[in-house]
Amino acid sequence: MRLLNTKTFKLAEFYADIPPYAILSHTWEKEEVTFQDIQNLETARLKAGYAKVWNACARARRYDFDWIWIDSCCINKESSAELSEAINSMYQYYEDAAVCYVYLGDVSAKYHPRNPKSSFKDSRWFKRGWTLQELLAPCYVVFLDKDWARIGTRWTLRDVVSAITSIPVEVFEGDWDIDAYSVAQRMSWAALRETTRAEDQAYSLMGIFGVSMPPIYGEGGAKAFMRLQQEIIKISDDRSIFAWVAASSEHDEHRGLLARSPYEFRMSGEVEASDSDCIGDRSSYSFGNNGLRIHLPLETTDDSSCDDTDDSSCDDTDDSSCDDDVVLASLLCQSERDGSFLSFYLRKTSQHQYVRCHPDQLVFRPTLQPALENIQELTVREVPVTRRPRSYLSVNSSDTRLTMYHVDLLPSAQHFICTNPQSSGVIHSPNLSRVSVQPLRSAISYGLTYKTQVTEEPFTIHLWHFDFPYYELQLGGQPFKDLPSISKLLLDDGTVACSNSGAISVHSEVTSSDRLDRCLEIDFIDQDSLEIDFWTQTLRPPRSGFTVPSRVYHGLLRNISLVGVYPSGFYTKTFQDLAYIPMPPTDDPFCILTYGIPGGTFSFHVAIGLLGPSCETFWTKVMGDKESAEQLYQSYLNRSRADKLVSLRQTSTWSYFLFQDSLTASVQERSSLQLGTHLLRLEWVSDFRPRLAGEKKETVN
Structure with a gap:
């Protein structure tokens, strides 16, 4: 590898006996200092990115590091062979570093990261694809603000980092190796991260899964991600790799078993690794020239099975999921939340050929059915290459010197x-x-x-x-x-x-x-x-929460979307088609959602919450925007428990004053794979008839 001398700013090649070095993690800005620039310091100093290089070296020198690795100037990106080697070795570079300095150029240390006013949780660094492995791989991680002041470390801020990234806090406590988490869980950590090049969504995950493959820029993000999954399948039989959920707009599409991007694993943080041993030698699967060859436990989809999907797949207009050609296939995976088994829909297209239908659903099943046969034959499995454990800086017990x-x-x-x-x-x-x-x-x-x-x-x-x-x-x-x-x-x-x-x-x-x-x-x-x-605070992940739509379709009022959540927390997640709203840790948790047309005048509020001794009562209320979300929150907060129980319902209807339009909000407990514990549905009923002068519309709550 190539390292930068922190005193002379000269590059040096190391093939063996690599000296201790610091490493920089950052997001790229304009005028980064490249490999070509650093050859001539007079040229490098003219670029805005030189200040970042200089400060990183100064920080490393302060703690006696002679060498540092900075991706912008230690890789010759004009060499495709060197770039390919660096991409495949990147995880190792960060894992071998003595310390990783994370420079957050958009964060100030003025506020502690646990303070909601802090910009730490909103840093661009937490949203980039490559920085995921830069967070996980190093032994020691130090966060620095825009002025290079120390914010904290991955250890001291592990609860905050866990809340922001949805990565279990145990990962940062040294008690768990990331290989102990299922493929689906690790994919979910990357679901909301973005990369400049579409293919990098796959390439940036190679080290996390311990695989290598040549980067082919131009192949497209979906193809690169499919290649990544194929490489993972070569060393793992964890069927959670198929535990993904497409966007709801793809409900009627047919798919294969591989996901197209990490985003489709956004719901999969609770999916445990499959118990493939229960089917013995049938646990292995591989790709052929006609698709993925795999053994799957199947069950028919009778009416009761379709009812469990929490959608209208079996109504009079669409009974496709209940015909003879559609079956439920078990993944042999369970939810770590309640132990439910996960299944998905397959449609038979020929004697032995299937496609995945309703790819936006993973269905919960209470038990693994049908019963598995007693398999006597054995399969010899390829032993995977184990990940080298983190090499914490420790002292050899035979060293007689004193600390x-x-x-x-x-x-x-x-x-x-x-x-x-x-x-x-x-x-x-x-x-x-x-x-x-x-x-x-x-x-x-x-x-x-x-x-x-x-x-x-x-x-x-x-x-x-x-x-x-x-x-x-x-x-x-x-x-x-x-x-x-x-x-x-x-x-x-x-x-x-x-x-x-x-x-x-x-x-x-x-x-x-x-x-x-x-x-x-x-x-x-x-x-x-x-x-x-x-x-001295410690953030705790919420035990309950709501999956809510991020957009609400209306025939005339287009682009109605979720524009605000009050109060908002660290664990709130917004996706393309939905949002996850965690419930705050209070006796009667609730929050106010605001929907509207961005930049427009139309908006309305939806209150959702839980109530009761064990928060077993869930409720919703939809209303106009005469009051702000904060005012509504305070008014509900000041109500007595008895008043709340009388006035709040699981279903609420609100009428829009310009047209004979009604918006119905309803809440139900989840019955398929969703973030949180409850699901909010919003539906407009419209006849598009303008209201006559003086005509009133009754509002039912």
């Missing part, structure tokens, strides 16, 4: 005073903001105590050394905690504790000068700061 800690006070913490600087093990530094400590191996821990001259409230940083260095923050006389698990010891690169005067943050930075050195930085957030509450 050196450098503890720095950041500008916000300059008022702290070290009360035991003369203790053994402390090395004096000309920098008054730094204390260096070398704990003895014979000691259980070394405590470095700080306090302020005003409050004299102490806190202690306990420094440890086992086979690897570790630290713990302790306030005042609080009892010392038991040592956490090994995985937390390795991953815990930041901690926050609240004192009487504010919040104290201690985080570690990865350095390259010596694998035994650790740099700790102390930050302080005053108790009067509006951000202090967000430093």
Whole structure:
């Protein structure tokens, strides 16, 4: 690989014995410094992107890294062979880096990421395709704002990152390898991400699934994504790869078993890997020249089966899903939410040929039917290449040298005073903001105590050394905690504790000068700061939520779409044809949806919520726009529980004043694969007759 020297800005090739290096993750802007530009620094300095290169190198030099990898200038994109190699090796580059600096050029560290006012959750970085692997692959990830100020790390912000990306928080806690998640779940993490080149939607996922293939720009996004799935099938028999849902507009289309883009996995975050062992040697499947050859448990679609699809597939106008040629095929996959089995519709086109029909549906089945036969024959499976585990920076137990800690006070913490600087093990530094400590191996821990001259409230940083260095923050006389698990010891690169005067943050930075050195930085957030509450919060994923339409069809009023949600949260997701609205963690959760014509004057509100001891009662109410969404929310919030139970219904109707038009809103529990637990339906009933002067239309709620 090719690395950039952080001091000389010169590139060097490394084929073996690659030195420790930092790596930059960013979104491309105008005038990025290319491989050709960096050959001549005078030319490079003229480009706007040079500031990004310079600051990245300065950040790396600060922590003793001589080398850094930056995709814009370390890859010669004029060489197709080198570009192909880099695309296939990209995941490995980020996995092997000592630290990954994520530069968010559209984010300010003024607000903590848990503060709704923060632009962290809206950063373009979280919406790009390539940055998904850049988030998952590295051992250590540090987020930096537009001014290169530290925002936090993947570990300290793991709940926020999980809420934004829909990736389970366990992935960032070191307890789970991403290979433990089903193909469908990993695909769902990329569902809402975009790439400049359509083909990159597939190429950017190769490392996440451990496959390689030559990039062919110009083949189109769908074809590239199908090639990716074919490569995954070669090393995996996880049938969740077929657990995708097309857009509702494709209800009457016929498809094969492969998805066309990651977007079609947007509903699949709860789909577990298939239990293919239950069908023995029939679990394998492969491509032939006439399609995918696969064994599938089938069942007929009688009337009761069709009723479970929560649509009108079996009404008088369309009974296609109930004819003799349509069957339900089980994927052998279950929902991790309720254990339901997933099935999809197949239509028979010849004696042994099928196509997938109603591709916008994955149906829930309570059990796996029909019963599987006892298979005696065996299949010899190809052993997949296992992913190399993350190589956390640790110390070899045979190394007899001692760990050196450098503890720095950041500008916000300059008022702290070290009360035991003369203790053994402390090395004096000309920098008054730094204390260096070398704990003895014979000691259980070394405590470095700080306090302020005003409050004299102490806190202690306990420094440890086992086979690897570790630290713990302790306030005042609080009892010392038991040592956490090994995985937390390795991953815990930041901690926050609240004192009487504010919040104290201690985080570690990865350095390259010596694998035994650790740099700790102390930050302080005053108790009067509006951000202090967000430093110690932890986001929790909602247990319930609504799938709602993002567009509502009306014969005359076109482009009616969802234009607002109040209150909006981290877990709200908007797709092309629908939106997912999580319910806030309150006793009676609800929210106000606003629909209208963007930029126009027509709009209306729809209130949806849950009610009851266990939120088993669901309700909706649709109304005009005389009040704002915030005002409506407050009025409902102030109602008593009894008042709510009387006035709220599962179905509500509202009349539009210009025409004899009625909008009906109804809520029901989900019966097929959907995000959340409930489904909102909106339907216009119109006769397009203009209202006469003075004529009134009764509104039924």
